[in-house]
Amino acid sequence: MPQARATVGPYAVNPGLNTTGSTIAKYRLVKKSTTAVDGVAPATDGTARIEGVTMQAIEAGRAGDVQVKDTAICEASAAIAIGAKVTAAAGGKAVTAGAAANVIGIARSAAAADGDLFELEIDREVSAA
Numbered sequence: 001m002p003q004a005r006a007t008v009g010p011y012a013v014n015p016g017l018n019t020t021g022s023t024i025a026k027y028r029l030v031k032k033s034t035t036a037v038d039g040v041a042p043a044t045d046g047t048a049r050i051e052g053v054t055m056q057a058i059e060a061g062r063a064g065d066v067q068v069k070d071t072a073i074c075e076a077s078a079a080i081a082i083g084a085k086v087t088a089a090a091g092g093k094a095v096t097a098g099a100a101a102n103v104i105g106i107a108r109s110a111a112a113a114d115g116d117l118f119e120l121e122i123d124r125e126v127s128a129a
Contacts, residue, residue, distance in 0.1 A: 004109055004117040006055075007071040016040035016051070016066035018058040026056045027075040027117060028092030029104060030066055040066060042092030046101025046128070050088055053104075053120065067122065074120040076111030083107060085126055094120065097128045 018024050019039040031048040033039030040058075043050045053072040058064030077093035080086065084107045089095035093114070097103045103126045108119035 004073045004119045005071070006067070006073045006119070008067060009070050012067055012069045013055065013065045014038070014052065014068050015063050016054065016058060017063045018060055021060050023060060024054055024058045024064075024092065025075070026054050027073050028054050029074065029088040029094055030054055030092060031088075038063065043088035044090055044092065046087035046097060046103075048088075049102050049124075050104040052122065054092075069122050071108060072120045072122055073117050076116045076118055077114050078111075079113055080107045080111040080118060082110050085128055086120055087128070094118075099128055101128045103128050 017038040019035040029043040030040040031043040033041045052066040052068040055065040077089040085097040087097035087101040105122040111118040
């Protein structure tokens with residue numbers, strides 16, 4: 001598989017303050033945290049609205065970049081096919097979305113297994129159904 005590539009245009013990155021007490025790994029899906037204005041935490045399932053993808057590891061209590069549009073590099077928790085609708089799984093990794101999940105976007109490249117990196121086109125207008 002070719003290396004995953006990101007495209008980041010203007011206004012595609014927001015600050016994310018890690019309020020979890022432990023490091024959030026890079027290329028992980030995050031949701032808004034209610035403990036701070038820019039607070040984020042790993043999205044661990046498809047029940048919450050997904051804010052974006054971490055662009056680097058964010059240490060506890062520190063702020064980092066969260067990509068919120070364009071094409072992001074994301075880490076899979078299982079195989080994901082090109083064109084699949086994507087949501088969050090354990091640890092903020094990505095997985096193919098089920099019928100009722102909050103979708104963050106569409107896979108532009110495939111992931112063969114847990115830990116693989118793939119290209120994710122962030123598009124919150126996509127519905128899971």
